[in-house]
Amino acid sequence: MANEATGEASRQRAFIADTLALILFFTTTGIINERFIAGMTWEEVFKARLLGAALMVPVARPYGLWRDWLMQHAGETRLSRLFWDSTALMTFQVPIYAAIIAVSGAKGGGLLSGVLGAAIMMLVLGSPYGVFLNWVRGLFGLPKGGQKPMSLDV
Numbered sequence: 261m262a263n264e265a266t267g268e269a270s271r272q273r274a275f276i277a278d279t280l281a282l283i284l285f286f287t288t289t290g291i292i293n294e295r296f297i298a299g300m301t302w303e304e305v306f307k308a309r310l311l312g313a314a315l316m317v318p319v320a321r322p323y324g325l326w327r328d329w330l331m332q333h334a335g336e337t338r339l340s341r342l343f344w345d346s347t348a349l350m351t352f353q354v355p356i357y358a359a360i361i362a363v364s365g366a367k368g369g370g371l372l373s374g375v376l377g378a379a380i381m382m383l384v385l386g387s388p389y390g391v392f393l394n395w396v397r398g399l400f401g402l403p404k405g406g407q408k409p410m411s412l413d414v
Contacts (some may be wrong), residue, residue, distance in 0.1 A: 267344075273400045281396040284315045285389055298374030308364035310389055315360060323352050324393065328405035331390070336377030337381055354379050366400035 287309055292307050294300045327348040334344040357378045359370075367376050392405040 270402070274324070274397070274402055275321045276401040277397045277402055278393065279317055279320040279361050281389075281393045282320040282323065283313055283394075285385075285392050286316065286353075287313065289381055289385060292367075293374060293377045294364075296338060296369050298359070298361060300364070300366055300370065300374070304365040306375040308361050308366075311364055312357075313366050317358060318350075319356060323348075324405060327390065327393070331405065341390075342387045346383045348396035349382040349386040349389060350379060354382055 290309060290312055291305055294305045295302065300308065327345070330344050330348040331341070334341045335370060354375065358375045361374045362371055363377075
């Protein structure tokens with residue numbers, strides 16, 4: 261019974277840590293992309309960030325698990341870890357982000373440049389976000405992801 265309670269507490273901490281990391285990191289980078297690359301108005305950026313934050317809550321932990329699973333394929337080299345971190349972010353987050361800015365008002369060339377900007381950002385930010393995510397997980401007493409298999413119990 262105590263082990264079950266410990267597992268539940270660990271799952272809750274993992275959910276909170278992954279969600280907090282995703283919201284903090286990508287609210288900041290999203291604002292930069294939407295305003296200065298996609299050319300969205302501040303009102304559209306505000307709507308996109310509200311929608312983005314609402315969507316980040318249910319997808320943050322699944323993304324964390326997705327990243328951890330993909331990172332198991334990474335080799336010991338920095339280049340390999342960079343590749344897999346970026347791949348995880350691109351394949352999971354770019355389609356979600358495209359939907360967010362489309363619903364928030366981006367159209368035509370602005371939508372295309374916003375999605376391309378996000379794709380480039382995800383390639384560049386894969387590793388920094390992975391480091392940030394692991395740091396936030398550490399604050400919650402959780403193991404770093406991607407270094408050993410994590411399950412839904414962690």
